[in-house]
Amino acid sequence: MRAGEERIPSLDAGLKSFKLCPLPGLSTDTRRASLVTQFVDSIRRIEYVHRLRTTTIDPDRCDPTNDLFDPIRAAVLKHKDGNLDEAFWLVFLATHCGRHLDDHWRLARTLYGSNGTGPCWNWSTISGTPDGFHDWLVNAYTSLRSDGVLRRFGNHRKYETLLPGSARGTSAVFRSYIAWVGANRGHGLLIQEAQDACGGDPRATFDYLYNSMGAVTSFGRTGRFDFLTMVGKVGLANIEPGIPYLVGATGPLRGARLAFGGSYDANLTAQKLDRWVTRLGDHLGLGMQAMEDALCNWQKSPDKYLPFRG
Numbered sequence: 001m002r003a004g005e006e007r008i009p010s011l012d013a014g015l016k017s018f019k020l021c022p023l024p025g026l027s028t029d030t031r032r033a034s035l036v037t038q039f040v041d042s043i044r045r046i047e048y049v050h051r052l053r054t055t056t057i058d059p060d061r062c063d064p065t066n067d068l069f070d071p072i073r074a075a076v077l078k079h080k081d082g083n084l085d086e087a088f089w090l091v092f093l094a095t096h097c098g099r100h101l102d103d104h105w106r107l108a109r110t111l112y113g114s115n116g117t118g119p120c121w122n123w124s125t126i127s128g129t130p131d132g133f134h135d136w137l138v139n140a141y142t143s144l145r146s147d148g149v150l151r152r153f154g155n156h157r158k159y160e161t162l163l164p165g166s167a168r169g170t171s172a173v174f175r176s177y178i179a180w181v182g183a184n185r186g187h188g189l190l191i192q193e194a195q196d197a198c199g200g201d202p203r204a205t206f207d208y209l210y211n212s213m214g215a216v217t218s219f220g221r222t223g224r225f226d227f228l229t230m231v232g233k234v235g236l237a238n239i240e241p242g243i244p245y246l247v248g249a250t251g252p253l254r255g256a257r258l259a260f261g262g263s264y265d266a267n268l269t270a271q272k273l274d275r276w277v278t279r280l281g282d283h284l285g286l287g288m289q290a291m292e293d294a295l296c297n298w299q300k301s302p303d304k305y306l307p308f309r310g
Contacts, residue, residue, distance in 0.1 A: 004040040004047075011036045014284040021276045024262035025302070034305040035259070038294035039286060041307065046289060049233040052076050064113025064120060071097075071108050075234050087236055088187040089123040092177055095227040096170065098154020101309060107151040111170065115140060126174060127183040134171035138164045156222050168218045176217040191237045203242030206232070210245065221248035229289045244277045244292040246270040255295030258302060 015023065015032050026032050053076055060066045061073040071094035079087040090112075097108040112121055118136050119125055126133050141164055144151060153160045163169045181190055191205075194212070198204035206228055213224045225245050232239045246253045247270040256273040257266040281291040297308045 004044045007040060008036055011039050011284055018280055018283050020279045021260060023259055025259040031302050034302055035294060035298045037305045038298045039290060042290040042293040046233060053235050064109045065116060069109040070105055079236060084188050084236065085123045085186050091230050091234060092227060095223060095230060096157065096173055098157040100152045100154050103150050103152050107153060110151050127178050130175045130178050133174060134164060137171050156226060160218060173217045176215065180213065180215045202238050202240045206239040206241050221245060241288040243274045244288045246274050251296035251299060252292045255299035258299050
C-alpha cells in the first residue's frame with residue numbers, strides 16, 4: 001500500500017456523509033474515487049516537503065554550479081543554518097521559476113548562479129543591488145534564449161517572461177519582492193509584524209501576507225498561494241491557509257463548481273465556494289492546500305483518475 005492510501009476508506013465515507021451543502025458533482029462512485037485519489041496524492045506531496053525538514057540533504061543542493069541544485073532543499077538547509085533570509089529567497093525563486101516537468105530546476109539554477117558567468121544572486125547580493133541583477137539579465141538574455149539550453153518556467157508560471165524590458169519580467173518581479181520584504185529589515189521582521197497584527201494566528205497571518213503580497217509584480221492568486229504554502233511547509237513561518245482562495249482561481253474554482261454545483265459553469269460565487277470547500281475540508285480533516293490542489297487536478301479528469309505530473 002502506498003503512503004496515504006490507508007485514508008481512502010475514511011475520505012470516501014466522509015464525502016458520502018457530508019451534509020452541510022450539496023455535492024451533486026460527486027454523486028457517482030467513480031467521481032468520488034477519482035477525487036479521493038487526488039486527495040491522497042495531494043497529502044503525499046505536502047508530507048514529502050515536511051519530511052525534507054528531518055532528512056539529511058546534500059550541501060550540493062545549494063550550489064547553482066552543481067547539477068544537484070534544488071532551491072527547496074537548499075531552503076531547508078539554509079533555514080537549519082539560521083539563514084532565514086536566504087531560505088525565504090530560495091522559496092521565492094523556486095515559486096517564481098517553478099519546477100518544469102522536463103527541465104526541472106534549470107531556470108532557477110541559471111538565475112541564482114548567473115549561468116556560471118557572474119555572482120550568485122543570493123539574498124545578500126540581490127537585495128543590495130537589484131539593479132545589478134537587472135543589468136546581468138540584460139547582458140545575458142540573448143545568450144539564454146539562443147544557446148540551445150531549455151530553461152522553461154514551470155506549469156504554474158508558464159506565462160512568465162525573462163524579458164528584461166517587460167513590466168512583468170523577472171527582474172521587475174525580483175525588484176518588487178525585495179521592496180515588499182524591505183531589503184534593510186529582512187524576512188524575520190516582515191513575518192513578526194504580520195504575526196503581531198494577527199495575534200499569532202497561523203491562518204490570519206497567512207491571509208495578512210497573502211493580501212499584502214499583492215505588491216509583488218506578477219504574483220497573483222496562484223503565485224501567492226504557492227509561495228506562502230511552501231513557506232509554511234518548509235517551516236519558515238507558522239502559517240497555513242484557512243480558505244482555498246478561489247477568488248481569481250481557474251482550475252480549483254472549476255473543480256469546486258463541478259463538485260458543489262454539478263457543472264463547470266454552475267452559478268456559484270468563488271466566495272460562497274470558499275466557505276463550502278472549507279467546511280468540506282474540516283469535515284474530512286484536510287487542510288486547504290490539499291483541498292485546493294486536489295480539486296484543481298480532479299476537474300481535469302473527474303470520471304477517471306489521472307495523476308498530476310507537473
